[in-house]
Amino acid sequence: MKSSDLTKKYNVAAPRYTSYPTVPYWDVENWDQGKWFSSVRQSYNESSEDGISVYIHLPFCENLCTYCGCTTRITKNHAVEGPYIDAVLKEWQMYYRVLGGKPRIREIHLGGGTPTFFSPANLQRLMDGIRSNAIILPEAEFSFEGHPTNTTPEHLKSLYDCGFRRISLGIQDFDPLVQEIINRRQTVEQVRDVTLAARKLGYKSVNYDLIYGLPLQKLSSVENTTAEVIKLKPDRIAYYSYAHVPWLKPGQRRFTESDLPAGDEKRALYESGRDLLLHSGYCDIGMDHFALKNDSLLAAARAGRLHRNFMGYTHQYTKLSIGLGVSSISDSWYAFAQNVKTVETYLKNIAENTFPLVKGHILNQDDLVIRRIILDIMCRGQAILPPGNPQEFEFRERLESLEQDGLVEISSNQLRVTPAGMAFLRNICMCFDQKLWSNAPDSQIFSTAV
Incomplete structure (x- = not known):
């Protein structure tokens, strides 16, 4: 089948599978904080020597990027920094007590929002508070997301002194028309200056985020942006498909579907x-x-050690990941838990000495089996189909069309994604998403796969 025909056939609404079950299908009725903390202790006791991951959500931005799907708070009032950091550190102390001692940390990531909205001094205070109640493993890696226009040499130096060696810069596209409509502006020179300054200090990894499928984006803008990026040679690049979900993110209503490249046109941008x-x-x-x-x-991908969680792909695996701050999601492998999504509610909960958790999911045995299959497909391009699984026939039936189209190969109980199938990982994973097939949504809740 031609590439264009595959694009048309498989361009359906599909989850990105940063978790299984996906958030809309969490069984919130069967979840409570007691079960969640029990799963946290179980996970920690089983893997305390391996360490944990900590994600800290810093939601503030001075301007709204209209393409953005993250939980943000738009403000130019930097007085919000101090109270928010106080709350995050208090939440960390609450988890510290749940774990019963100083946890060993393998990974820390500051996401947002815009972490570099915060002053270097406040970020230093945040990290000092986190590290004072933890044991930092020798191989630990710290990373943060920065905006090229406000990541200063002082930010880079302060975070470097705190142990950060990885930085991720949101680029998206350098085309002026695209930047105007998505309200995200940075020049090649600004990106270059931050990149060079980070490398001069000793940062060992620079990542750029790029997006294809943005409003008004043309083949020429993708080619020009990619050419400029290649000159700067970041160590990693995340090249995301724009997710158009205006029913969730009203800022995306600044433009309409007619402004968006779709189908074959969007696929051509990616290719x-x-x-x-x-x-x-x-x-x-x-x-x-x-x-x-x-x-x-x-190296991790080639060795079969690649891992994927709510922070994206990582070469280090931790069984327990704790999310701090507004909207953060924690993962014990056996359960998920998410914090409240508004700053005011979050601060109120912390002030009242209550965990700011709003919902979650306890994985049953079937969930754990399917989670492993989907994770293996996403990270290794292959998976073992467990023999005797009650849903085995349904899995194979759904995979039949993808096998005929040359996207997967199935031999006995082994599934392998073909090179052509790597562009359709979300569709392949959908074949195993028992929650989605058992309760198909009445309206679209996910962005399209292509």
Whole structure:
């Protein structure tokens, strides 16, 4: 089947599978904080030597990027920084008590929002508070997301002194028309200056986020942006498909579907950018990610150690991931829990000494089996189909069309994603999503796969 025909056939609404079950299908009625904390202790006791991951959500931005699907709070009032950091540190102390001692930390990521909205001094205070109640493993890796226009040399130095060696910059597209409609502006020179300053200080990894499928985006803008990125040679690139979900993110109503490249046109944007990257020494990894040949992410992928969680792909696996701050999601492997989504409610809960958790999911045995299959497909491009599973016939029936189209190969109980199928990982994973098939939504809740 031709590429264009595959695009039309499989361009359906599909989850991104940063978790299974996906958030809309969490069984919130069977979840409570007692069950959640029990799963946290179980996970921690089973893997305390391996360490934990900590994600800290810093939601504030001075301006709204209209493409953004993250939980943000738009303000130019920097007085919000102090109270929010106080609350995050108090939430960390609450988890510290749940774990019963100083946890060993393998990974910390500051996401947002815009972490570099916060002053270097406040970020230093945040990290001092986190590290004072933890044991930092020798191989621990700290990373943060920065905006090229407000990541200062002081930010870079302060976070470097705190142990950060990885930085991710949101680029999206350098085209002025695209930047105008998505309200996200940065120049090539600004990105270059932050990149060079980070490397001069000793940061060992620079990642750029790019997006294809943005409003008014043309093949020429993708080619020009990718060419500029290649000149700067970041160690990693996350090349995401724009997710158009205006029913969830009203800011996306600034433009309409008529402004968006779709179908074959959108696919051509991705393939053009991908080909330029592959011809410039980058290797594709999992879904939407590229890395240079000496990068640890690529080494992990080739060794079968690649892992994927709510923070994206990582070369380090931790069983327990704790999310701090507004909207953060925690994962014990056996359960998920999410914090409240408004700053006011979050601050109120913390002030009242209550965990700011709003919902979650306890995974049953079937969930755990399917979670492993989907994770293996996303990270390794292959999976074992468990024999005797009650849903085995349904899995194979759904996979039949993808096998005929050359996207997967199935031998006995082994599934392997073909090179052509790597562009359709979300569709392949959908075949195993028992929650989705058992309760198909009445309206669209996910962005399209292509």
